[in-house]
Amino acid sequence: MQRIPKTSFLRTRPIAHRGLHDDGRTMPENSYAAFENAIAHGYAIETDVHLSADGVAVVFHDDTLERMTNGEGPIEDKTYKQLSALTLRGSDEHIPRFDEFLRRVGGRAPLLIELKTSDRRKELVRRVLLDLKDYTGEFALQSFDPRILHLLKKQAPQLLRGQLASFYQKFSIRNYVVKHMCLNFWTKPDFISYNIADLPYPKARRRGRLLLGWTARTAEEYLRVKPIIDNVIFEHIRPETLYVTCGQHR
Numbered sequence: 001m002q003r004i005p006k007t008s009f010l011r012t013r014p015i016a017h018r019g020l021h022d023d024g025r026t027m028p029e030n031s032y033a034a035f036e037n038a039i040a041h042g043y044a045i046e047t048d049v050h051l052s053a054d055g056v057a058v059v060f061h062d063d064t065l066e067r068m069t070n071g072e073g074p075i076e077d078k079t080y081k082q083l084s085a086l087t088l089r090g091s092d093e094h095i096p097r098f099d100e101f102l103r104r105v106g107g108r109a110p111l112l113i114e115l116k117t118s119d120r121r122k123e124l125v126r127r128v129l130l131d132l133k134d135y136t137g138e139f140a141l142q143s144f145d146p147r148i149l150h151l152l153k154k155q156a157p158q159l160l161r162g163q164l165a166s167f168y169q170k171f172s173i174r175n176y177v178v179k180h181m182c183l184n185f186w187t188k189p190d191f192i193s194y195n196i197a198d199l200p201y202p203k204a205r206r207r208g209r210l211l212l213g214w215t216a217r218t219a220e221e222y223l224r225v226k227p228i229i230d231n232v233i234f235e236h237i238r239p240e241t242l243y244v245t246c247g248q249h250r
Contacts, residue, residue: 003190004160004210009044009110009138010191010231016043017215017235018061028068029235030059031093032104044110046214046233049098049128051120056080057098057127063116069095076118099131107137112233114164115143115152125151132159142193144178149187162212163187165204166195181206193233196225 004010019034020027020041027033030047038045048061053076060083065071069086071078083095096104105111118124125148132139142162143149152161163184168175177183180203181192191210194201204211214233216222222242226232232239 002208002210008140008160010112010140010160010210010212013042013044013110013231014239015046015112015212015231015233016041017046017233019045019047021235023236025089025091028088028091028093030061030068030096031088031091032096032101033091033093035101035105035109039105039109041238042109044112045105046112046114047101048114048116049124050075050116051118051124051127052080052083053077054079055123055127057124057131058083059096059098059101061116076120098128102131102135102137105137107135109137111137111139112162113139113141115141115145115148117143117145117148121145121148122151124148125155129156140191142191146177146183146187149189150183153187160190161187162191162193163189164193164214167198167201191230194229196221196229196232199225200228 016038018029020038020043021029021034027037035045047059049057050060052058060075062068064074068089071086115124115128140160141152142164144164149161163181165178165181167179192204193212193214194204196213196216199213211229212231213225213229216232216234217236219237219242222232222237
């Protein structure tokens, strides 16, 4: 049964990938500057959550620190105190705590929250759900890891949850399962979030689930994929400037 209302942001509002960030040093991805920029432009926000070594949920995408900070090594090996001392891509922005991020957003924009794949998935799910316990804004959760989705189904069945998926060049059992979403019968996701490079893909629409696509980075990518999915996760473009053109392509 479809649990996602017609008015849900998952259907109606373009989703800014890691906030509405730039390629410079003023609004790096997953920073408060990028989140405020997304809010100011009326977008929903997609973001990512890892655990620090001491069990604090933090907002950050990569498994390692080198690309986006002045630190190095796996993010899960660092305490929150160590992480808080780092800056994002040479800016004055720091890695946000997830609970602080929720307070700062305060329901001003809907949130699509990815729980990153981790061997500490039980602890990650417990921490994220605890931080979200009193949050009153609109949000949904997603993950590549079906085991995380199953934990969410068991511990917070009322929350909307989605399966992230993609094709992979390298074969592994894990990649095969994620590509074909073999465990959807077990996790029962409310929506699918698929790599737009691999769409259209018939299985992504299996059982009529809502279909999101990630990540459109050009007008051409957006216009190609928008007519065949329900909503787009984007960066480096402004979807509202493409609506008229996109409507002509439907």
